[in-house]
Amino acid sequence: MISILIPYRNRDPERIKILFRSLEGQTHKNFKVYFIDYGSSKINSEIVKELCLDYSFVHYQYHYTRHQPWNKSRTLNSVIRYLDTEYCFVADVDIIFHPEFLEIANNLTKTGQTTYFQVGYLSSSESRKVKAFSEYSDYRSSTNEATGLSLFPVAQLKDLNGFDEFYHFWGGEDTDMHIRLKNAGNEVEYYDEKLLLLHQWHKSFQKLENNESIADLQLSGILPLNHQHLKNAISNKATKVNISGWGEIMGREDFQLLENSEVSMEITNEKRQVEDVLYGMLPVKNEGIIKISFKPDLFENSKKYKVKRMLGKKVPEYYTLREVKDMILLHLISFYRNVPYTIKVDNGRDIEVAIKFS
Incomplete structure (x- = not known):
């Protein structure tokens, strides 16, 4: 057959x-x-x-x-x-x-x-x-x-x-x-x-x-x-891949846990905040569920920000929300694809990521 x-x-x-x-x-x-x-x-x-x-x-x-x-x-x-x-x-x-x-x-x-x-x-x-x-x-x-x-x-x-x-x-x-x-x-x-x-x-x-x-x-x-x-x-003449967890899929129970969990933290699209989460916080997380909401910083589009930037004064640096989404997705598929996770994107307003660690 x-x-x-x-x-x-x-x-x-x-x-x-x-x-x-x-x-x-x-x-x-x-x-x-x-x-x-x-x-x-x-x-x-x-x-x-x-x-x-x-x-x-x-x-x-x-x-x-x-x-x-x-x-x-x-x-x-x-x-x-x-x-x-x-x-x-x-x-x-x-x-x-x-x-x-x-x-x-x-x-x-x-x-x-x-x-x-x-x-x-x-x-x-x-x-x-x-x-x-x-x-x-x-x-x-x-x-x-x-x-x-x-x-x-x-x-x-x-x-x-x-x-x-x-x-x-x-x-x-x-x-x-x-x-x-x-x-x-x-x-x-x-x-x-x-x-x-x-x-x-x-x-x-x-x-x-x-x-x-x-x-x-x-x-x-x-x-x-x-x-x-x-x-x-x-x-590299590759043969065997997926050293652990190949073919394993997130089940209904984990999906519902991630869906029902509360947001752990909210951060903006400011570059240093995004980078700290991806490179500083997530790599050392090893248990429990973390749910993060990424939102545009209202200050980025404020008149005060635009004036300070025009005058050459020090202001925060920002990623676009699309750049934030791409960075998160690349991290998820590279480092977290073998653990339960979800990512939701509300066009132009919010990105929500939930990850369950063992």
């Missing part, structure tokens, strides 16, 4: 219906789908859960990570760590499967290697049409540089502690996994004998990042950072 892993958060339910219908029409029926909801909103999670119940081959899981940034690696690892099937296929919610995909994939499991597949990227107009796989025509075919849709031997993934959970947001985790598999002596092959997967159109991550509001849990410049981490994996 092949397990199909589908990581998800707050995407259009209509594309999920198209995905499930394509799986329902498979010629090979011995498979199971793990639909992993990494913290969708309450409304979206209820809609998607109901949709999953319509298909007997789908197992829905919800993670209480609504107020954490997207982490595809940890989403996948949360299932990979406990999988008992020999192989798994990593998909996404935008895929349309050829009816013979699982039949061919099942034959490929006999090789003992990882196989990744050519994909047809549908145009925006073609994606809006619902028809048989063979009838789609307006698409762009991927090359062997696109590594996101892969059939993996589960034991090999477990040996390397799964996908690298440093990669947050988008970019790099799939190629990184291929590189580490090869570094560990495993084979990775590209399949393009027949187009078996189509990808429904959506806006690129780069466009989403460029158009973000401060309220979005996005980190400015994350794509080049992920790319550099990938380059280091290549140069």
